[in-house]
Amino acid sequence: MIDPRLQTLRVLHELGTVTATAEALHLTPSTVSQQLRQLSARLGLGLLEPAGRNVRLTPAALALVEHADALFLRWEEARADLAEYADGVAGRLRITGVATAITAVIAPAAARLREELPRLTVEIGEDPDENRFELLLSGRADLAVVIPTPDGPPHDDARFVQRPVLAEPQDLLVPAGHRFARCARQGVGLAEAGGESWIRAGDPADQHQLLLTACARAGFTPRVRHHAVDWYAVAALVAHGFGIALVPRLAPVPERYPVVRVPLRGEPLPVRRFVAAVRRGTEEQPPIARAMAALCAAAGDREVQGV
Structure with a gap:
């Protein structure tokens, strides 16, 4: 319900190049460029300017990204509210995480979800060559279990909710x-x-x-x-x-x-500390809330066993 071209702009802001944005969104570079030209024309504002062999966002585009972040937050919150009216928890939940997180908490948590929520399909991927926060931002993952690094999003990044899972x-x-x-x-x-x-x-x-x-x-x-x-x-x-x-x-x-x-x-x-991250606003959606609870339960089992 939100103009998808705003998502393209958000991802470009995060990744920095049209090529990387196209790969993240499974589009062609020409489609990305076309979407951004259309968005610029609709708003009557320049959104991109040359920066060497690449492009960078104009001040107007940066302001638009802030509004887009707020819009997507409200949309995720709306989906969480509407999900309460659904009959049970169904659909697809995509989880990405480092290998040891899959072993320690993701696989046990997914098995628990499979038993409790048979209508929910859980897909798990290690994605070793991907930036897992970018997977979240682009919608290719719903939940990521990561190890925080100095170059990652800070804990108070407005786009994500990050919760400790396991030490x-x-x-x-x-x-x-x-x-x-x-x-x-x-x-x-x-x-x-x-x-x-x-x-x-x-x-x-x-x-x-x-x-x-x-x-x-x-x-x-x-x-x-x-x-x-x-x-x-x-x-x-x-x-x-x-x-x-x-x-x-x-x-x-x-x-x-x-x-x-x-x-x-x-x-x-x-x-080494594991953190579960989701797009801000999705944390109350029933599938994701149940998955976070299952991860914490699996982590608790590990701690009892003396990880």
């Missing part, structure tokens, strides 16, 4: 013959590992930043020699003596490699 401790992964392997029960302090060689493990967008921050608080800069994203590859590098790694408690470590997971103790204690 995941970090462990050290060391070779079976390493001096820390004897401390698998009592744990070690991170500062004790200052002289070690390190493997950059997992997604560099969040996991490596966590390592750098934690080591800085412990008083040293990690000497990173190798890197791998896949946890099996990380375990193989550790097992063969190429370094130690910081690994999330939920990360799978294959038993075939002679490695030992050693808990960290004392301060600083690095923790």
Whole structure:
């Protein structure tokens, strides 16, 4: 019911280029350009201006984006109110999240929803090459479970509601013959590992930043020699003596490699935090509200089990 060209303008404001906007909205670049020209003509205002080989939004367009954000918020709230008149919860719910979030909370939550709401179809995707907030903004996802990063939307971003879901401790992964392997029960302090060689493990967008921050608080800069994203590859590098790694408690470590997971103790204690995010205004819509409750329940089960 809201002019879809406003959504195109919002996404362009977020992504910065016509090409990226077209990809996010599954349109062609020419269609995006045409929509924005039509919108500009209807308003009698210039919305775009050249910026090198790209374009940028004019001050009028930036003001329009603010109004569009408010309109979409009100529309999501209206949908939530109208959904209360529906007979039960039905439709499709699209959830995106990092791999360990799928393992820890998304899959259990979706299974619970499947039992409680048989008319609701839940679609789950890891989407490793996508910006999950962009998936939310463009409507390609309804709920995202993410790990906040410095370059992500701030907690008070007016477009999203972000709620903490789970705090995941970090462990050290060391070779079976390493001096820390004897401390698998009592744990070690991170500062004790200052002289070690390190493997950059997992997604560099969040996991490596966590390592750098934690080591800085412990008083040293990690000497990173190798890197791998896949946890099996990380375990193989550790097992063969190429370094130690910081690994999330939920990360799978294959038993075939002679490695030992050693808990960290004392301060600083690095923790990876999962946040559930939705478009602001959708949080009271029955499918999304029920999904958020199911995620929190699944996270609570994990915490009881001592994640």
